Amino acid sequence: MPQDRQALHLLTTAASHLRAGDMAQAIAAFEASLAIDPHQPDAWFNLGWAQRAMRQFDAALQSYARAIAEGDPHPEQALLNRATILSDHLFRPDAARAELEQALRANPGFLTAWLNLGNLHEDLGDPTSARFAYEEVLSRAPDNARAHARLAAIDVATGAAGSAIARLKAVVPQAADVTSRAELLFALGNALDAVGETTDAFQAIEAANWIARSIAPRRYDAAAQERLVDALIAGYPVRGETRAATGPVAAKTPIFICGMFRSGSTLAETVLGRHREITPGGELETIPAIVQALRPYPAAALALSPDAIAQLRVRYLADLPGDGWVTDKRCDNFLHIGLIKTLFPDARIIHTRRNAADTLLSTYFLQFGDGVVYGSDLLEAAHYYVQYARLMAHWRALYGADIIDLDYDTLVVDPHAAVSAALDGLGLPWDAACLGEPNAPLAVRTASAWQVRRPIHRRSLHRWQGYRAQLGDAIALLERHGIGVTP
Structure with missing residues (x-):
């Protein structure tokens, strides 16, 4: 926390604007607080978050980097956010991969980074590296639905849908929550479709969509x-x-x-x-x-x-x-x-x-x-x-x-x-x-x-x-x- 009273007041104001969704005012208040006391990793991180929301991507990258430099105790999250900006907005997948790898060096158990790395390898058409990332997730969280679903998609793409079906049928009953169950059922339905088992495929997809409708925050108008x-x-x-x-x-x-x-x-x-x-x-x-x-x-x-x-x-x-x-x-x-x-x-x-x-x-x-x-x-x-x-x-x-x-x-x-x-x-x-x-x-x-x-x-x-x-x-x-x- 900043020692200067004015910097602290500005930080509180910035957080209030952030909660209200007023990103422009939040950015101004964070910047004013940091001008007084630049050694605030949390303020730099939140400034990066607000800048990203305002599509100020280059500025957000710099703010996240400054959060890490100022001693953010969890640099892996800032690195993950930098990777997302580089991949999704600035179209620099190689740079995004480097950020994710650095995040995993900081915290090898950071599952979100492993999942994002797997997804990035999928985007780049590298099934071997993607599979490795998802298997790393399952070695730490054997019931992770996203990792199982993405591995199944790779199996389908590489002609091994049968293996995906057997594995998914075993893990669907063990789903930790309805969201995970829906994701696994979507994966199972697509794998069954790939081998021509249309009746079972549609049954799985219908169940997945029933769950999706039941938990959706809003419906089609x-x-x-x-x-x-x-x-x-x-x-x-x-x-x-x-x-x-x-x-x-x-x-x-x-x-x-x-x-x-x-x-x-x-x-x-x-x-x-x-x-x-x-x-x-x-x-x-x-x-x-x-x-x-x-x-x-x-x-x-x-x-x-x-x-x-x-x-x-x-x-x-x-x-x-x-x-x-x-x-x-x-x-x-x-x-x-x-x-x-x-x-x-x-x-x-x-x-x-x-x-x-x-x-x-x-x-x-x-x-x-x-x-x-x-x-x-x-x-x-x-x-x-x-x-x-x-x-x-x-x-x-x-x-x-x-x-x-x-x-x-x-x-x-x-x-x-x-x-x-x-x-x-x-x-x-x-x-x-x-x-x-x-x-x-x-x-x-x-x-x-x-x-x-x-x-x-x-x-x-x-x-x-x-x-x-x-x-x-x-x-x-x-x-x-x-x-x-x-x-």
Whole structure:
């Protein structure tokens, strides 16, 4: 604790702002306290936390480093937070790995660091190192559900689903809590699906989703989703009303890849990201962060002044990694195409689409957590799909050729034709590397990390047909709104 009374008062004020969620005021108070007494590791740590929340990533890295230098008794947590920033926000996986390894040298029993290290190795396509990290977790905590689930995913990806099934069936009854049980059941269901045991697979996934719904902090609000789509359609009625952002031509040109979750967006970014002129940017949070600040949305977005538009454009480009053409593969940006075209009138949108039933099934089989509130209920997912289809029809009518459809089914059946059409839409030349192997390891931070590292294949094509009976009500809802699923 600081010895100076004013520094202590400022520290108390900062903590109060932090609890209230007022990060800007918290940062100011922490900085003022540290200006008086810089030898406060806790204050440096909490300053880093607030800076990270405000997307001040470089400053947060420095604050966490200072916390360690000032004698933080648990440096492993600061190192873990630094690793998360480096991996998830600054796209520096090698630096993130070094931070995690340093955290584990400081505390070899720090399970969260082992789990994050395993996940990072998965992102980089290194199953051997990922497996080692997860096994380290289980050597210390034999019932850790996350480690068991991730090992099962690696087994499925490497053709050893049978081993995963046997192991998971043994550990599911021993789950420590319902959250762990759900995670294990999701893993078991996907492993059973991999060997074609569809009845047992769906039973496991259904049980997992039942748990997910029962413990979810919030549920899908169908009426609110309809109101949002109504407001977006009403707010962006004519292409000519889009106000162009002003300023010099940027050295970066974003390619927005969006569509329903589980519609092939990761595969799309992977193949396009091998093009010599394209840098894969991953799932960027900048557009959702801008939307979060524009309340009420979309009314506040529609009221932006030209200066505000220009400022937001600069903010977005500052977060875009690399120069030239850079992809932003944030699926739910399909909601914000009107805002995107306001910021970037010449923007091209790669819209990934897939057979609706396959999309719903793949969503249902994945544990999304709080981020996709409709994912644990097939009828809710079907309702969301209907609203998505309605909005995409509006955007397509509004922005025409600027929206380039990339169909998953076409991509896996005729990759050359699908990729060629997408590149033509972008105005880029053909590059055979798109259908080859990447020249360098590519970090893939999505649930499709293992699938997209295999050669393009048809194994997930029309997968829904093995679950036709279980999907019956959801398919009927889609068909009532004119969305067909028959291949």
